[in-house]
Amino acid sequence: MHSPEPEAVNARAWTTYGTHHLQRGTDVPEVDRISWGFWPTGPSAEVLGDLTGLRVLDLCSGLGKQAAYLVREHGATVDAVEASASQHARAVARYGDLQGLTLIHADAVEHLHHAEPYDVIYSIHGFGYIDPHRLLPALRPALKPAGRLAFSVLHTNCRARGPSSSVTSRAEILPLAGGEEQTVEMWVLNPKLWEDLCVDNGLLVDGIDALDAPEDDNPVSVRLYRTHSRTSTTSRARTTRPPEPNAALGVGAILHGPRGLLLGLHRRGTIELPGGTVEPGESLEHAVIRELHEETGCRAHEEDVVLLGVLVDQVGPVVRTTVSAIVTRWDGDPTTQPNESVGDWGWHRLDHLPNGLFIPSAQCLTAWRPDLAIDHPGARFYPFPSKAGLP
Numbered sequence: 001m002h003s004p005e006p007e008a009v010n011a012r013a014w015t016t017y018g019t020h021h022l023q024r025g026t027d028v029p030e031v032d033r034i035s036w037g038f039w040p041t042g043p044s045a046e047v048l049g050d051l052t053g054l055r056v057l058d059l060c061s062g063l064g065k066q067a068a069y070l071v072r073e074h075g076a077t078v079d080a081v082e083a084s085a086s087q088h089a090r091a092v093a094r095y096g097d098l099q100g101l102t103l104i105h106a107d108a109v110e111h112l113h114h115a116e117p118y119d120v121i122y123s124i125h126g127f128g129y130i131d132p133h134r135l136l137p138a139l140r141p142a143l144k145p146a147g148r149l150a151f152s153v154l155h156t157n158c159r160a161r162g163p164s165s166s167v168t169s170r171a172e173i174l175p176l177a178g179g180e181e182q183t184v185e186m187w188v189l190n191p192k193l194w195e196d197l198c199v200d201n202g203l204l205v206d207g208i209d210a211l212d213a214p215e216d217d218n219p220v221s222v223r224l225y226r227t228h229s230r231t232s233t234t235s236r237a238r239t240t241r242p243p244e245p246n247a248a249l250g251v252g253a254i255l256h257g258p259r260g261l262l263l264g265l266h267r268r269g270t271i272e273l274p275g276g277t278v279e280p281g282e283s284l285e286h287a288v289i290r291e292l293h294e295e296t297g298c299r300a301h302e303e304d305v306v307l308l309g310v311l312v313d314q315v316g317p318v319v320r321t322t323v324s325a326i327v328t329r330w331d332g333d334p335t336t337q338p339n340e341s342v343g344d345w346g347w348h349r350l351d352h353l354p355n356g357l358f359i360p361s362a363q364c365l366t367a368w369r370p371d372l373a374i375d376h377p378g379a380r381f382y383p384f385p386s387k388a389g390l391p
Contacts, residue, residue: 006169006185010129011083013174013182018086020179028063028094034070036124036152037211037222045069047122047150047226051076054119057142059108059151060126064091064101071100079104079118081111112138119144123151125222128186132167132197140202143229149203152211152224154188160219163190167197194225203227247319249278251287252364253305254326255298260347262334263354263361264295267341270358273365274334274342275322288325295342296334304329309383311363322379324364 034045045051052075058067061080070076081104082088088105095101104111108130121143127135143149156162157172164170167189174182189197195205209224252275255262263271276291278284285302292298308324336343348354350372357365362376367383 007130009183009185013184014084014129015086016182017174017176018084018088018090020176022086022090024178026090026177028065028090031065031069034066034124036150036209036224037213038220039211039214041214042211043209043224045074047224048120049148051120053077055079055116057081057115057118057121059112059121059123060129061091061103062087062124062126064095064103066124068095068098068101071098076100076120078102079115081106081108083107109134109138112142115142117142117144118147120148120150122149125152125154127151128153128188129184130187131169132187132189132194136197136201136203140229143203145229147229149227149229150225152222153194154186154220155191155210155223156219156221157188158218158220161188163188163193165190165193167193191223191225194223198225198227202230204230247321248315249321249323250360251275251278251284251291251323251325252361253288253292254324254364254368255292255330256326256350257347260349261353261365262296262345263348263357264334264342264346265344266358267343269356271354271356271361272342272358273361275361275364278323284323284325288327292327292330295337295340296332296345297337298330298332298334300327300330307384308364308367309381311360311367311379311381313359313363313377313379320360322360322364324367326368 033040036042051070054076056070056076056078058078058080061067061082064080067078067080071078077100079102080091082091083106085105088103091103096103108126121139139149167187169185169187172184172186174184176182191208198205204227206226206228211222211224213220252273254273263273266272274292274295278287284307285305288305289300289302292300304327306326306328308326311322311324313320334345336345350369353374357374357376359376362374363379366372366374366376367381
């Protein structure tokens with residue numbers, strides 16, 4: 001069975017725990033509700049929805065008592081998976097004959113990899129003992145489309161130590177009645193981390209419940225996460241973190257009139273059209289008129305912008321996409337603006353363009369006028385629908 005460190009520490013601790021209670025003959029009590037925290041308070045089985053006739057998985061099921069309750073009282077068919085051989089043995093001794101309940105001794109992640117998808121998966125305190133980077137990627141494929149996942153995990157321990165802001169395990173104490181305390185390694189993560197991990201792996205978070213100890217002087221707190229799987233995925237799942245940068249989107253503005261084509265000199269020596277990077281939430285037309293005003297002082301309206309199409313090339317590992325655009329009307333004369341990288345604006349005849357054109361500017365110009373004698377590295381051009389009356 002696969003149990004890497006620090007999960008191997010947990011496997012040994014829980015085996016010792018179960019063996020201790022087998023030797024003591026500790027009774028496995030029945031439950032009359034699902035308790036997500038350490039107390040019979042807060043939400044119960046309603047978190048999982050109507051389970052009648054559904055195929056359910058109890059992950060890290062321990063003694064199997066919660067799974068047995070769902071079979072008896074909620075009409076579910078439940079697989080209960082437990083990695084500890086001694087805890088599994090205790091569950092079999094108590095519930096081995098219960099029809100509708102299948103008790104499985106297996107590593108949780110290995111079971112997820114091989115099982116048919118479930119309608120509902122839940123876990124009570126079990127997620128904290130498994131590396132999330134190993135567990136979460138295996139969960140989404142093990143759920144049916146729009147399947148539900150609920151799990152509870154420790155948030156604050158009995159010493160008032162709160163959750164971590166990094167996906168790393170830490171030592172916690174597993175109490176053992178009548179025996180030595182066992183040290184386990186747990187992933188006690190803050191809600192933002194758990195939510196990001198879920199979303200990264202195709203699970204959308206519906207809600208997070210805080211389950212605190214009923215005693216005022218007890219700092220222990222648990223969090224219950226209610227999620228569901230995406231019905232379909234057409235792109236990388238959204239997260240609260242930005243994606244790794246691998247593309248750049250910019251615009252190039254073509255201003256051409258009786259005096260010629262407007263070009264400026266970049267402080268690094270290249271000759272360029274007005275233009276720049278599209279800002280978050282900004283329309284392409286607005287990016288054109290904003291960059292035009294910032295770099296030249298000229299003003300235009302979005303209705304004066306005609307988008308020609310998208311140019312796609314590559315600079316090292318970055319995919320560069322540039323939208324070529326024509327500005328049909330503008331107000332003002334272009335002048336060098338303070339703190340801008342491009343200035344010395346001037347008008348140039350199309351049959352006498354200067355050398356040293358910036359590559360995206362050259363690409364924008366040949367997208368507009370393919371007959372222009374400009375030599376530049378090629379780019380894929382994806383034109384937008386043509387507009388009548390273009391200059």
